[in-house]
Amino acid sequence: MLSLVPIDIVTIDDLKNQWVKQLDNIGDDSDLTTYLASQYMHLIDWHVKLCDDDSCKDVYIYKAEDGRLRAIAEILDSSRSKDPSVKLLDIHIEPDLNSQFPDQLDFKFMMDLAEVFGAVLALASRMAFDNGTNKLKIYGRTEQMQSLFGALVSQADEFDFNMYLQGKWLIMETGEGK
Protein backbone atom coordinates (compact mmCIF):
# COMPACT_ATOMS: atom_id res chain seq x y z
CA MET A 1 0.00 0.00 0.00
CA LEU A 2 1.23 3.47 -0.80
CA SER A 3 2.23 5.49 2.23
CA LEU A 4 3.91 8.56 3.61
CA VAL A 5 6.72 7.36 5.86
CA PRO A 6 8.00 9.72 8.54
CA ILE A 7 11.62 10.42 7.77
CA ASP A 8 14.31 9.00 10.02
CA ILE A 9 17.93 8.01 9.63
CA VAL A 10 16.98 4.57 8.24
CA THR A 11 14.47 5.79 5.64
CA ILE A 12 16.70 8.65 4.48
CA ASP A 13 19.53 6.15 4.06
CA ASP A 14 17.25 3.90 1.94
CA LEU A 15 16.22 6.93 -0.09
CA LYS A 16 19.85 7.94 -0.59
CA ASN A 17 20.70 4.47 -1.94
CA GLN A 18 17.76 4.52 -4.37
CA TRP A 19 18.32 8.06 -5.59
CA VAL A 20 22.11 7.67 -6.01
CA LYS A 21 21.43 4.60 -8.20
CA GLN A 22 19.03 6.67 -10.30
CA LEU A 23 21.62 9.42 -10.66
CA ASP A 24 24.26 6.85 -11.64
CA ASN A 25 21.90 5.42 -14.27
CA ILE A 26 21.44 8.80 -15.90
CA GLY A 27 25.00 8.12 -16.92
CA ASP A 28 26.23 11.31 -18.50
CA ASP A 29 28.85 13.61 -17.07
CA SER A 30 27.57 16.89 -18.44
CA ASP A 31 27.83 20.02 -16.31
CA LEU A 32 24.07 19.94 -15.83
CA THR A 33 23.95 16.37 -14.56
CA THR A 34 26.91 16.98 -12.28
CA TYR A 35 25.24 20.10 -10.93
CA LEU A 36 21.87 18.38 -10.38
CA ALA A 37 23.54 15.41 -8.72
CA SER A 38 25.30 17.76 -6.31
CA GLN A 39 21.96 19.47 -5.61
CA TYR A 40 20.39 16.10 -4.80
CA MET A 41 23.26 15.18 -2.48
CA HIS A 42 22.90 18.54 -0.76
CA LEU A 43 19.15 17.93 -0.31
CA ILE A 44 19.72 14.44 1.11
CA ASP A 45 22.56 15.56 3.40
CA TRP A 46 20.34 18.36 4.68
CA HIS A 47 17.69 15.83 5.67
CA VAL A 48 20.27 13.54 7.25
CA LYS A 49 21.35 16.51 9.37
CA LEU A 50 17.71 17.20 10.29
CA CYS A 51 17.37 13.61 11.47
CA ASP A 52 20.64 13.82 13.40
CA ASP A 53 19.32 16.96 15.11
CA ASP A 54 15.98 15.23 15.79
CA SER A 55 14.18 18.04 13.95
CA CYS A 56 12.69 16.21 11.00
CA LYS A 57 9.20 15.56 12.34
CA ASP A 58 7.48 17.44 9.51
CA VAL A 59 9.22 15.57 6.71
CA TYR A 60 7.84 12.43 5.04
CA ILE A 61 8.94 10.16 2.25
CA TYR A 62 6.37 8.96 -0.28
CA LYS A 63 6.72 5.18 -0.58
CA ALA A 64 4.96 3.67 -3.61
CA GLU A 65 3.35 0.23 -3.61
CA ASP A 66 6.45 -1.26 -5.24
CA GLY A 67 8.66 0.03 -2.41
CA ARG A 68 10.20 2.89 -4.38
CA LEU A 69 10.84 6.05 -2.37
CA ARG A 70 9.70 8.59 -4.92
CA ALA A 71 9.50 11.96 -3.20
CA ILE A 72 10.23 13.92 -0.06
CA ALA A 73 7.25 15.92 1.22
CA GLU A 74 7.21 18.65 3.85
CA ILE A 75 3.91 18.36 5.69
CA LEU A 76 2.93 20.31 8.77
CA ASP A 77 0.19 19.42 11.25
CA SER A 78 -1.49 22.77 11.91
CA SER A 79 -4.49 21.38 13.75
CA ARG A 80 -3.90 23.79 16.63
CA SER A 81 -3.58 26.90 14.49
CA LYS A 82 -6.22 29.59 13.93
CA ASP A 83 -7.16 27.83 10.70
CA PRO A 84 -6.88 24.13 11.65
CA SER A 85 -5.48 22.11 8.79
CA VAL A 86 -2.63 20.04 7.43
CA LYS A 87 -0.18 22.05 5.31
CA LEU A 88 1.75 20.59 2.40
CA LEU A 89 4.64 22.99 1.94
CA ASP A 90 6.83 21.35 -0.68
CA ILE A 91 7.55 18.22 -2.68
CA HIS A 92 11.03 17.14 -3.82
CA ILE A 93 10.74 14.60 -6.60
CA GLU A 94 13.10 11.63 -7.28
CA PRO A 95 15.81 12.07 -9.95
CA ASP A 96 14.01 9.77 -12.43
CA LEU A 97 11.08 12.23 -12.52
CA ASN A 98 13.05 15.45 -12.39
CA SER A 99 12.08 17.42 -15.49
CA GLN A 100 15.55 18.95 -15.72
CA PHE A 101 17.19 15.70 -16.85
CA PRO A 102 15.30 14.55 -19.97
CA ASP A 103 15.24 16.45 -23.27
CA GLN A 104 11.79 15.13 -24.10
CA LEU A 105 8.97 13.80 -21.98
CA ASP A 106 7.02 10.69 -22.83
CA PHE A 107 3.65 9.29 -21.72
CA LYS A 108 5.14 7.12 -18.96
CA PHE A 109 7.14 9.99 -17.49
CA MET A 110 4.06 12.23 -17.34
CA MET A 111 1.86 9.47 -15.93
CA ASP A 112 4.43 8.60 -13.24
CA LEU A 113 4.78 12.25 -12.30
CA ALA A 114 0.99 12.69 -12.06
CA GLU A 115 0.77 9.47 -10.03
CA VAL A 116 3.32 10.72 -7.47
CA PHE A 117 1.64 14.12 -7.10
CA GLY A 118 -1.81 12.52 -6.83
CA ALA A 119 -0.58 10.03 -4.23
CA VAL A 120 1.18 12.64 -2.07
CA LEU A 121 -1.87 14.92 -2.08
CA ALA A 122 -4.25 12.02 -1.33
CA LEU A 123 -2.07 10.77 1.54
CA ALA A 124 -1.71 14.28 2.97
CA SER A 125 -5.51 14.60 2.74
CA ARG A 126 -5.81 11.41 4.75
CA MET A 127 -3.57 12.98 7.40
CA ALA A 128 -6.00 15.92 7.51
CA PHE A 129 -8.89 13.47 7.84
CA ASP A 130 -7.11 11.59 10.62
CA ASN A 131 -6.30 14.72 12.63
CA GLY A 132 -9.91 15.82 12.41
CA THR A 133 -9.39 19.02 10.44
CA ASN A 134 -10.43 17.57 7.06
CA LYS A 135 -8.60 20.41 5.41
CA LEU A 136 -5.39 20.19 3.38
CA LYS A 137 -3.66 23.44 2.42
CA ILE A 138 -1.05 23.22 -0.34
CA TYR A 139 1.38 26.09 -0.73
CA GLY A 140 2.17 27.58 -4.12
CA ARG A 141 5.44 29.45 -3.83
CA THR A 142 5.65 30.69 -7.40
CA GLU A 143 3.31 32.02 -10.10
CA GLN A 144 3.85 28.80 -12.03
CA MET A 145 2.67 26.68 -9.09
CA GLN A 146 -0.33 28.93 -8.52
CA SER A 147 -1.19 28.62 -12.20
CA LEU A 148 -1.04 24.82 -11.85
CA PHE A 149 -3.37 25.02 -8.84
CA GLY A 150 -5.76 27.22 -10.85
CA ALA A 151 -5.88 24.57 -13.57
CA LEU A 152 -6.67 21.92 -10.95
CA VAL A 153 -9.49 24.01 -9.47
CA SER A 154 -10.96 24.45 -12.96
CA GLN A 155 -11.51 20.66 -12.93
CA ALA A 156 -13.00 20.67 -9.44
CA ASP A 157 -16.53 19.99 -10.71
CA GLU A 158 -15.38 16.49 -11.60
CA PHE A 159 -14.10 15.73 -8.07
CA ASP A 160 -16.13 14.34 -5.19
CA PHE A 161 -14.29 16.63 -2.79
CA ASN A 162 -14.09 20.40 -2.42
CA MET A 163 -11.15 22.26 -3.91
CA TYR A 164 -10.61 25.99 -4.11
CA LEU A 165 -7.94 28.70 -3.99
CA GLN A 166 -7.21 30.93 -1.02
CA GLY A 167 -4.38 33.40 -1.69
CA LYS A 168 -1.26 31.36 -2.44
CA TRP A 169 -2.88 28.19 -1.07
CA LEU A 170 -4.80 25.42 -2.79
CA ILE A 171 -7.38 24.05 -0.37
CA MET A 172 -8.74 20.51 -0.41
CA GLU A 173 -11.59 19.47 1.88
CA THR A 174 -12.31 15.78 1.70
CA GLY A 175 -14.12 14.94 4.93
CA GLU A 176 -17.75 15.37 3.98
CA GLY A 177 -17.46 15.27 0.20
CA LYS A 178 -19.59 17.67 -1.81
Next chain:
Amino acid sequence: MNDLKLINLKNSLRNAFFEILNKKSVEELRKLDWTSLNPDFYIEQDENNNKKVA
Protein backbone atom coordinates in the same frame (compact mmCIF):
# COMPACT_ATOMS: atom_id res chain seq x y z
CA MET B 1 -10.42 7.61 5.39
CA ASN B 2 -10.36 3.99 4.26
CA ASP B 3 -8.00 2.57 1.65
CA LEU B 4 -10.63 2.49 -1.10
CA LYS B 5 -11.44 6.16 -0.67
CA LEU B 6 -7.72 6.96 -0.59
CA ILE B 7 -7.13 5.15 -3.88
CA ASN B 8 -10.14 6.81 -5.51
CA LEU B 9 -8.89 10.20 -4.34
CA LYS B 10 -5.38 9.47 -5.60
CA ASN B 11 -6.71 8.36 -8.99
CA SER B 12 -8.88 11.48 -9.38
CA LEU B 13 -5.92 13.71 -8.61
CA ARG B 14 -3.57 11.70 -10.81
CA ASN B 15 -5.91 12.02 -13.79
CA ALA B 16 -6.31 15.76 -13.21
CA PHE B 17 -2.56 16.29 -12.88
CA PHE B 18 -1.90 14.23 -16.00
CA GLU B 19 -4.36 16.25 -18.07
CA ILE B 20 -2.68 19.49 -16.98
CA LEU B 21 0.97 18.42 -17.03
CA ASN B 22 0.68 16.62 -20.36
CA LYS B 23 -0.13 19.94 -22.07
CA LYS B 24 3.08 21.55 -20.82
CA SER B 25 6.39 21.66 -22.64
CA VAL B 26 9.53 20.42 -20.96
CA GLU B 27 10.62 24.05 -20.54
CA GLU B 28 7.36 24.89 -18.74
CA LEU B 29 7.63 21.83 -16.52
CA ARG B 30 11.15 22.82 -15.46
CA LYS B 31 9.76 26.02 -13.99
CA LEU B 32 7.46 24.17 -11.58
CA ASP B 33 8.83 23.80 -8.06
CA TRP B 34 7.70 20.21 -7.71
CA THR B 35 9.14 18.91 -10.98
CA SER B 36 12.54 20.53 -10.62
CA LEU B 37 14.91 20.41 -7.73
CA ASN B 38 15.71 24.05 -8.22
CA PRO B 39 13.53 25.93 -10.72
CA ASP B 40 15.40 29.15 -10.03
CA PHE B 41 18.30 28.39 -12.30
CA TYR B 42 18.21 28.28 -16.05
CA ILE B 43 19.31 25.71 -18.54
CA GLU B 44 20.96 26.95 -21.71
CA GLN B 45 21.97 24.99 -24.76
CA ASP B 46 25.25 25.65 -26.53
CA GLU B 47 25.85 25.44 -30.27
CA ASN B 48 26.15 21.64 -30.01
CA ASN B 49 22.83 21.37 -28.14
CA ASN B 50 24.58 20.47 -24.91
CA LYS B 51 22.65 21.61 -21.87
CA LYS B 52 24.41 23.67 -19.25
CA VAL B 53 23.52 25.55 -16.11
CA ALA B 54 23.34 29.30 -16.58
